[in-house]
Amino acid sequence: MKTNKNILVTGASSGFGLLLALELHNKGYNVIGTSRNPKNFDLPFKLLELDIAKEDSIKSFSKELFSNISHLDVLINNAGFYLSGLAEETSIEQGRYQFETNFWGTINLTNELLPKFRKHRSGKIITIGSLMGLVNFPSSAYYGASKHALEGYFKSLRFELNEFNIKVAMVEPMNFNTGIITNSHTADGRISDYDNYRNKIQKFSKDMFDKSPEPSPVINTLLKLIDDENPTFSNPVGKGASIILGIQHFAYKAFENTIIKNINKFKN
DSSP: OOOOOEEEESSTTSHHHHHHHHHHHHTTOEEEEEESOGGGOOOSSEEEEOOTTOHHHHHHHHHHHHHHOSOOSEEEEOOOOOEEBOGGGSOHHHHHHHHIIIIIIHHHHHHHHHHHHHHHTOEEEEEEOOGGGTSOOTTBHHHHHHHHHHHHHHHHHHHHTGGGTEEEEEEEEOOOSSSTTTTOEEOOOOOGGGHHHHHHHHHHHHHHHHTOOOSHHHHHHHHHHHHOSSOOSEEEESTTHHHHHHHHHHOHHHHHHHHHHHHHTSOO
């Protein structure tokens, strides 16, 4: 299949971004990916340099992007990282950098590209959030907070862009096997009162990620949203995602007790 549709995928050198960009390229889309170090990768689609945590990088990237294409049809906001660690043990500096990348970086890039979308009165902005943006868990306070912030921002933006025929959607995956832990950051503090709990949480998290399924359901959801003329705004993906959301909203105590029980299965 050949198509002249231009699709930008941020963070396209690993994880969901790489898998999606490769699939889109194979389907004949004109794919532009981003990476902080594009020279380190040999990929079949164009990979441009971008560090979304830096506004000057976003400005220079935008100029280079539109020297390669005349218009953009779809923006896939994927770039970001996972900061793990207990909330009190995570420095404010680390938390700020998590937001500078996951939240402000995503928003700054979106704002940079919005005039092009408005000019053509069409386009799609699809942001890969996380189920942790709807339901959060221990040892992911800042990561979950950054994803909650994205949900709130794009919930508002979708209404504001509707008159320009620009569609906005979120994808909220559960844990999938994407190598997110390999590229993650860890809290830099240690408070002795948390030693026992931290040990259990680390075992719980390792078990959860070790059992993570392959990410094809997320890629399939993204492909569907790209093709859908009127995509659904919120798209949780993963086995049991809808059940988890339902329990949290309608039986929070049961949700809380389930999390505590699962963590306490891991002995010190």
